[in-house]
Amino acid sequence: MTTEENFPAASPAFILVETQLADNIGSAARAMLNFGLDRMRLVNPKPEWPSDRASALASGADKVLKAAKVCRSLTEATADLQVVYATSARPRDLVRRIITPEQAGIEMRAHVAAGRQVGVLFGPERMGLVNDDLAVVDAVITVPVNPEFASLNLAQAVLLIGYEWMRHGVEVPATELRSNESDIANRQHLMSFVDRLVAELDEAGFLRVAQMRPAMIRNIHALLYRTQATDQEVRTMHGMLTELVTKRLAKRKPR
Amino acid sequence: MTTEENFPAASPAFILVETQLADNIGSAARAMLNFGLDRMRLVNPKPEWPSDRASALASGADKVLKAAKVCRSLTEATADLQVVYATSARPRDLVRRIITPEQAGIEMRAHVAAGRQVGVLFGPERMGLVNDDLAVVDAVITVPVNPEFASLNLAQAVLLIGYEWMRHGVEVPATELRSNESDIANRQHLMSFVDRLVAELDEAGFLRVAQMRPAMIRNIHALLYRTQATDQEVRTMHGMLTELVTKRLAKRKPR
Secondary structure (H helix, E strand, C coil): CCCCHHCCCCCCCCEEECCCCCCHHHHHHHHHHHHHCCCEEEEEECCCCCCCHHHHCCCCCCHHHHHHHHECCHHHCCCCCCCCEEEECCCCCCCCCEEEEHHHHHHHHHHHCCCCCCEEECCCCCCCCCHHCCCCCCCEECCCCCCCCCCCCCHHHHHHHHHHHHCCCCCCCEEECCCCCCCEEEEEEEEHHHHHHHHHHHHCCCCCCCCCCCHHHHHHHHHHEEEEEEEHHHHHHHHHHHHHHHHHHHHCCCC | CCHHHHHHCCCCCCCCCCCCCCCHHHHHHHHHCCCCCCCCEEECCCCCCCCCCHHHCCCCCCCHCCEEECCCCHHHCCCCCEEEEEEEECCCCCCCCEECHHHHHEEEEEEEHHHEEEEEEEECCCCCHHHHHHHCCCCEECCCCCCCCCCCHHHHHHHHHHHHHHHCCCCCCCEEEEEECCCCCCHHHHHHHHHHHHHHHHHHHCCCCCCCCCCHHHHHHHHCCCCCCHHHHHHHHHHHHHHHHHHHHHCCCCC
8 A cells, every 4th residue: 555654755744633524634635736745644533534525525636645644643643753833823822933834834845855854733623733732843833814804724724834835845936927939029129129110100290299209209118118028029019010001101192 | 785895995806707606706705804805806707696605605704795796797897906917827828927926915015005906817617717818917826836736726726815915914923932921031041040950960960071061061051042931931940940959859868
């Protein structure tokens, strides 16, 4: 049988403690795999295990469920781990390091990169983790939520921590211009279009008020040079301009 | 009747386009309100509207559904908006600015702070938004997911964008030590305990090898000075030490 141990230690284990509903275990598996996480551990799950209902909800993330390790205690589930986080609302009456999900993502990446075994605890649906559980972890991850409506369910908590794990492991530019067929045009190509446009506008009489001309041209520049237009788009603009000019000339001719 | 217009513009409108299932509209409302978002717009929702099923799934976020504005077209739904984002996997064959959810959170906060009306589009469950929709937005938000298992549902996408909105609006330290009853002890209090501990260890003979003593003390310091122990915890340690010493002395006496 494949078990969670067969997976390489290259990702944190997500440990679901005394989960009540099979649906939530399935949804959690699905949320995990979206972010490349496939090491699940279940401490005393309440549903019969394995569970068809959980598989149905996992919708394709079945392999996570099949490899999940079922444990009889939190001690057993964390025995081989070196760093353990818990997810919880801000705990009362307990001196704990509280970190954001982002900080958790950053720390988990660093620990895993150093070859450490990392785990994250998720408590039962209604009650969450108890203070005794929170006392034995390295830090508590608290998701910032609306204080007047804090209603994150188990799979959503799994999703958010998984997202922060993923986010800090992939090199995605915060913002980029996406194009399949052609890249951003170089300045010469764009400039030659802009110059042609200005020439045509001069020809058409649009820039005839000499006083206004410099400001008008500056505005045209400001508009076009910030577009990050691609070569393809520059060609399109050339085509459009040609059409417009031809139509204008065609109209003029009959006169 | 309360409508979405009655809400202040202090948060982005989340626009669900041609959503198929009432469950997903309800779950989306619940996800939104977790992060303080209460402006929902529905473009041609497929379920009967209003929907009891959606209310059931919203579990308490009913006010978001009640105030949701139903629109007949995307044009109508975005007419009053100044900045519009779409959520989508990376679009093909389209030159679009692609941004991360984090970048979206940062930008949305800046736009809203400048008094601008902002919206985010979420496409239908199976198909997502079509290229015609993506062509009219300012940028496309793409969540980084496992390329071998990209299976985010509608409410999960709403949750992640909502989370990034929330995250960039609240001042939460990335990491902090949480304690209700007492704060981190000042160095003097901690040091007085450490000094007492060393004195007791000397007395007990634990530090009797003179050669080893400096390194042992350094190790004790390294361990205790990084704990960020609170005043309460320093008192507890004093108490523990007193007990241990007393027991030792008590044991010794009978001899």
